[in-house]
Amino acid sequence: MTTTVTSESHREITVNGLPLSVSPNHSLIQALWKSGHPHFKRASCLEGVCGSCRMMVKYRGQSEVRFVLACQSDVETGMQVLFPQHLEKESSALLNHRYQLSSSDAAEQRLHDLFPQAAHCRHCHGCTIACPKGIDVEKGVTLANEGRLKAAGDLFINCVMCDLCTTSCPENIAPNYVALFARRTTAFNRPLPDNLAARLQALQRGELTIKY
Amino acid sequence: MGNGTPLEQARCEYRIDLNRPQRTVEKEYAALLQSFHPDYASDNRTPLTIGANRHDPCHPQLAALLQSDSPTDEQTLAAAEKIETEVLVIGAGGAGCSAALVAAESGADVLLATKLRLGDSNTIMAEGGIQASIEAGDTPQAHFDETLRAGHHCSNKQLVKQMVLDGPAVIQWLIQQGMQFDHDQQGNLCTRRAGGTSADRILYYRDYTGLEMMRVLREAVRQHHKINTADYSPAVELLSNSGGECTGALLYSIEQQKYCVVNAKSVILASGGLGRMHLNGYPTSNHVGATGDGLVLAYRLGAKLQALDSFQYHPTGLAWPQTLAGTLITEGIRSAGAQLVNSHGERFIDELAPRDVVCAAILRECSEGRGILLASGRQGVWLDTPVLEQQQPGMLAKHFPKFISLCDKAGIDPNHSPLLICPTLHYQNGGVVINEACETTIPGLFCAGEVSGGIHGKNRIMGNALLEIISFGRRAGAAAAAREMSDNTERSLAHLERFRHERQQHNINNSGQQGPLLFPHYASFNRESA
Numbered sequence: 234m235t236t237t238v239t240s241e242s243h244r245e246i247t248v249n250g251l252p253l254s255v256s257p258n259h260s261l262i263q264a265l266w267k268s269g270h271p272h273f274k275r276a277s278c279l280e281g282v283c284g285s286c287r288m289m290v291k292y293r294g295q296s297e298v299r300f301v302l303a304c305q306s307d308v309e310t311g312m313q314v315l316f317p318q319h320l321e322k323e324s325s326a327l328l329n330h331r332y333q334l335s336s337s338d339a340a341e342q343r344l345h346d347l348f349p350q351a352a353h354c355r356h357c358h359g360c361t362i363a364c365p366k367g368i369d370v371e372k373g374v375t376l377a378n379e380g381r382l383k384a385a386g387d388l389f390i391n392c393v394m395c396d397l398c399t400t401s402c403p404e405n406i407a408p409n410y411v412a413l414f415a416r417r418t419t420a421f422n423r424p425l426p427d428n429l430a431a432r433l434q435a436l437q438r439g440e441l442t443i444k445y
Numbered sequence: 446m447g448n449g450t451p452l453e454q455a456r457c458e459y460r461i462d463l464n465r466p467q468r469t470v471e472k473e474y475a476a477l478l479q480s481f482h483p484d485y486a487s488d489n490r491t492p493l494t495i496g497a498n499r500h501d502p503c504h505p506q507l508a509a510l511l512q513s514d515s516p517t518d519e520q521t522l523a524a525a526e527k528i529e530t531e532v533l534v535i536g537a538g539g540a541g542c543s544a545a546l547v548a549a550e551s552g553a554d555v556l557l558a559t560k561l562r563l564g565d566s567n568t569i570m571a572e573g574g575i576q577a578s579i580e581a582g583d584t585p586q587a588h589f590d591e592t593l594r595a596g597h598h599c600s601n602k603q604l605v606k607q608m609v610l611d612g613p614a615v616i617q618w619l620i621q622q623g624m625q626f627d628h629d630q631q632g633n634l635c636t637r638r639a640g641g642t643s644a645d646r647i648l649y650y651r652d653y654t655g656l657e658m659m660r661v662l663r664e665a666v667r668q669h670h671k672i673n674t675a676d677y678s679p680a681v682e683l684l685s686n687s688g689g690e691c692t693g694a695l696l697y698s699i700e701q702q703k704y705c706v707v708n709a710k711s712v713i714l715a716s717g718g719l720g721r722m723h724l725n726g727y728p729t730s731n732h733v734g735a736t737g738d739g740l741v742l743a744y745r746l747g748a749k750l751q752a753l754d755s756f757q758y759h760p761t762g763l764a765w766p767q768t769l770a771g772t773l774i775t776e777g778i779r780s781a782g783a784q785l786v787n788s789h790g791e792r793f794i795d796e797l798a799p800r801d802v803v804c805a806a807i808l809r810e811c812s813e814g815r816g817i818l819l820a821s822g823r824q825g826v827w828l829d830t831p832v833l834e835q836q837q838p839g840m841l842a843k844h845f846p847k848f849i850s851l852c853d854k855a856g857i858d859p860n861h862s863p864l865l866i867c868p869t870l871h872y873q874n875g876g877v878v879i880n881e882a883c884e885t886t887i888p889g890l891f892c893a894g895e896v897s898g899g900i901h902g903k904n905r906i907m908g909n910a911l912l913e914i915i916s917f918g919r920r921a922g923a924a925a926a927a928r929e930m931s932d933n934t935e936r937s938l939a940h941l942e943r944f945r946h947e948r949q950q951h952n953i954n955n956s957g958q959q960g961p962l963l964f965p966h967y968a969s970f971n972r973e974s975a
Contacts, residue, residue, distance in 0.1 A: 283732070
């Protein structure tokens with residue numbers, strides 16, 4: 234038989250300052266559920282792709298506070314956990330860009346018009362440090378400012394839109410939305426792929442039917 | 446149950462082998478499914494006693510929920526705040542968002558209400574890709590035939606035909622929303638093959654197809670001036686008029702802890718599936734909100750459902766470590782060349798057979814002593830990724846970033862070690878009966894996505910879920926926006942009275958269970974003290 238950590242042992246953590254004894258071999262979200270701690274709202278996919286379960290964590294023996302996705306974080310004794318309660322409201326207050334995608338050549342200018350704050354980046358690395366997915370967010374902003382939209386967008390393949398970079402920016406830049414604009418514009422302006430175009434035309438000509 | 450090989454021992458015995466023997470090759474799968482697939486076990490089926498599907502077979506856990514009482518009464522309704530919209534969309538995954546976008550484009554005022562946040566859904570977790578027949582060697586007819594065959598010929602052919610023919614236009618629409626797909630060097634869309642199919646028909650963006658789709662649709666919805674969104678606002682009851690039409694819904698705001706009546710000329714239910722009911726105690730690949738709410742609401746309103754005893758257990762859910770049990774490993778990895786291997790080092794099934802067959806084959810290995818045993822008593826088999834990496838070095842890192850990040854999290858190096866997997870509850874094959882315009886049997890109520898039924902028969906193939914949600918989501922949005930407002934704008938719980946009367950007549954009490962569930966029991970959600 235295999236050996237595992239015995240289930241009798243527990244991990245002592247604090248959650249919003251309150252001590253909590255939780256089962257090991259669990260993610261932070263699972264541990265909170267198991268200990269009866271109501272935390273049903275800020276969790277969804279449990280796979281680290283929805284960006285819902287953002288928490289601030291300080292590990293024992295480490296001096297800095299980090300942002301993590303709680304579904305992707307194991308519980309450790311001495312862990313201090315804080316729920317950043319107002320992130321959503323704060324980030325939505327920062328979001329006032331409105332656009333429809335269009336096939337204009339002036340995408341770079343549109344980016345500056347939609348996100349005028351992006352040009353004010355003070356290169357403090359706050360956004361990059363805040364990113365739980367390890368994206369070089371600040372570099373993405375720099376590339377976008379230089380008009381290199383595809384390169385900027387490509388840095389954000391792993392982005393889960395958790396908005397932590399947006400709430401961390403002292404200049405109120407919304408880096409993940411800048412990158413999303415860059416990504417969407419890139420996709421929109423790409424020529425229609427040949428294999429797709431050929432099939433759409435064949436369907437239009439009524440050449441392909443389904444019989445049963 | 447047979448005895449498997451303990452995990453540590455199996456790990457020591459594992460060797461990379463490019464010429465692994467295939468134990469047996471089945472000519473037909475019926476006996477395998479009959480003996481080992483959970484759907485075919487007789488205790489996983491019970492007749493419903495009330496409602497539009499009375500006497501129809503249903504999974505017992507779902508039957509108890511469908512026939513459960515509602516905590517809602519007339520007083521709740523009377524005290525609730527009232528708001529108006531033209532189209533109410535319930536659920537904000539891929540189907541809900543595409544429905545909302547098209548309804549709004551058609552000129553309707555839309556309220557998009559969701560239990561969690563805009564985009565929190567199973568869509569965002571979809572990895573493998575989306576099916577659309579676009580390659581020269583492939584035809585819509587083949588896509589149609591293979592969808593039907595994998596579903597054991599239980600699909601509504603008209604719905605499948607419409608979806609398949611929609612495929613290429615769905616991809617074009619997604620690109621117009623700003624969604625990226627992987628391209629080859631000539632600028633063609635990349636394609637790969639799904640289990641149970643004969644042609645390369647899966648389009649994808651890395652193994653983040655759903656995430657990319659949801660990022661884009663979420664932003665498009667947020668940008669649209671005719672769409673209002675309500676987060677943390679699950680629907681807890683639908684509303685009807687005396688003519689039997691659906692006229693709106695009762696929402697519960699988790700944040701404000703109060704109810705709200707929404708009056709709408711059309712309601713689109715796009716609330717997804719039920720993996721978090723953990724049928725038969727299975728782990729699930731589904732998101733936290735997948736608790737079957739839509740089926741419960743529609744059934745109480747009198748809507749006809751179908752195939753309530755048919756579920757997809759995805760063959761490759763991660764079995765170890767326990768923290769991540771149930772997490773999906775995309776079929777794309779088997780499509781690329783990873784193999785399924787038992788504790789004897791044998792392959793035991795065509796890895797790209799239909800999902801229900803592969804699932805049954807894995808369960809057979811486990812029950813006949815060729816599985817790998819965990820301390821918890823659960824069993825699994827190996828997903829042999831090292832063999833893929835040997836044959837195509839760099840393939841995993843390049844095409845499967847989500848998988849690599851899962852392996853990092855699990856502390857497994859997939860280039861050198863196989864992963865222990867077992868089936869995970871993945872998808873509800875049946876659902877609410879719809880026609881080509883996504884209308885249900887209740888006027889005013891439309892359905893799109895996993896909550897609806899009829900498309901996948903008794904087994905879905907990879908990539909047809911993402912196609913379905915956009916194909917039918919867009920159609921539901923258009924049809925709901927075009928519907929004429931009924932003269933009778935009454936919003937009542939008359940249907941609930943009828944439902945309760947039926948419960949009483951048939952002595953249904955199921956120990957006080959109430960529905961919809963909204964959250965799995967372990968999330969400790971309580972409507973009154975949220």
